[in-house]
Amino acid sequence: INTATRTVTGNIPVGNEPIGIHINPVPFGWVTNRADNDVTIIRPNVFDAIGDVPAGVRTQGVAGTLDSEVVVFSNRDSNTLTVHGTRTGVQRSVATGNNPIAVDVVQYESLPNQTVNRINDLGSASALAYVANASENTVTVVDITPDPATPGDFTAAAIDTIAVGG
Numbered sequence: 612i613n614t615a616t617r618t619v620t621g622n623i624p625v626g627n628e629p630i631g632i633h634i635n636p637v638p639f640g641w642v643t644n645r646a647d648n649d650v651t652i653i654r655p656n657v658f659d660a661i662g663d664v665p666a667g668v669r670t671q672g673v674a675g676t677l678d679s680e681v682v683v684f685s686n687r688d689s690n691t692l693t694v695h696g697t698r699t700g701v702q703r704s705v706a707t708g709n710n711p712i713a714v715d716v717v718q719y720e721s722l723p724n725q726t727v728n729r730i731n732d733l734g735s736a737s738a739l740a741y742v743a744n745a746s747e748n749t750v751t752v753v754d755i756t757p758d759p760a761t762p763g764d765f766t767a768a769a770i771d772t773i774a775v776g777g
Contacts, residue, residue: 621658625651631672635679639697643670643684650684650695667691667704672714676738681755681765683740685711692742692753692767699763706769707751708744716740716755740767748776 613620626644629651634640639661640653648670649663667686670693675682684693687710694703718738740753752771758764 623653623655623658624660625653626663631670631684633673633675633682635675635682636677637679639679641673641675641682641684643673645669645671645687648686650682664695664700665702666693666695671712672742674714674716674740676716676718676755678718680757680763681716681738683714683716683753683755685714685742687712687745690744692740692751694740694753694755694765694767696763696765701764703765703767705751705753705767707742707753708749708772709746710744711742711751712745713743714740743775749773750775 625642627646629642630645631643638654638656640655642651642653648666648668650666651660651663653660666684667689669688670684671687672685679697682695682697690707690709692705692707716738738755742751750773751769753767754770755765755767
């Protein structure tokens with residue numbers, strides 16, 4: 612889309628029922644395909660799709676770290692979050708609450724005085740994914756921590772569930 616003229620300048624083929632999109636700072640994007648239970652990797656600058664990666668059932672939300680090392684997908688009907696390492700293709704599945712639909716990611720690093728800085732490089736820092744669970748008015752917090760011994764690998768685990776709404 613040309614934002615200056617508000618016109619469509621090209622089309623990119625993706626899967627069935629595309630519902631979520633994340634464009635990261637590098638020239639890749641991620642489109643969740645709810646009916647196909649996967650995510651299409653796109654290059655919006657050249658209007659093409661370069662492949663699909665598997666996800667859970669009824670994939671919906673998508674978000675990524677600022678350094679593009681990790682992309683996460685919420686899977687509504689499997690009640691999971693897929694954490695996908697973009698450099699290695701490593702995937703971790705983390706249990707969430709019921710009907711996770713939306714997700715966002717914040718990167719951080721803990722400093723010696725126990726303050727936290729937001730940063731842009733997962734290679735030296737962790738990230739938290741916040742997953743909104745529609746059926747139970749909760750947010751699942753997932754910690755994503757890089758493995759210093761294996762570049763591109765990481766651990767992912769739910770560390771908290773927060774009640775929201777009323």
